[in-house]
Amino acid sequence: MSMISGVRAAERARLGMVRGKPSVGGFQMPPITEAATPNVAPLGLGGVLALQDDGSPVLRDRLARRGGEQVLSALDAIQLALLDEAKGGLGVRLSALDQALAAMSAPADPALVPILAEIKLRAQVELARRRCVQAALLEKS
Secondary structure: OOOOOOHHHHHHHHHHHHOOOOOOOOOOOOOOOHHHOOOOOOOOHHHHHHHHOOOOHHHHHHHHHHHHHHHHHHHHHHHHHHHOOOOOOHHHHHHHHHHHHHHOOOOOOOOHHHHHHHHHHHHHHHHHHHHHHHHHHHHHO
16 A cells, blocks of 8 residues: 555545644635625525516417327327226326316417317316216216
C-alpha cells in the first residue's frame, strides 16, 4: 500500500478536514450572510399551474383529441372484455372509461365539438347500460 503515491496525502487531507482545520490549498467558503440570500416569495400551486397553462387553441385541440382517443380506447377495452368473459376485468375497464370520460376537455376547433360530443354520448350510454346490467344482476342474487 505504501507503493501507491498520494494515498498518505489523501489520508492526511481527510484527517485535517475531520479535525476542522483547513487542509491542502487552504480554500474556505465564506459564511453565508443575509445579504447573500434575497427574499423570494414562494410560488403557490395556482401560480405554477398558471405558468404551465398555455391556453392556445392548438394545445386545447390536441388535449381534446387525446381525451377522445382515450375514451375510444376504453370503449374498445370494454368490448374486448365482453367478448372474452373468461379473463374478466370488466369493472376495471368500466372505471377506466369513467375516468377517461371525466378527463375529456373541450376543443377550440368548432369542427371537433360535435365529434367529441358523440364520443362522450356513446361512453355515457355504455356506462349507463353497464350500471343497469349490474343492478339487475344484483337484484337477481
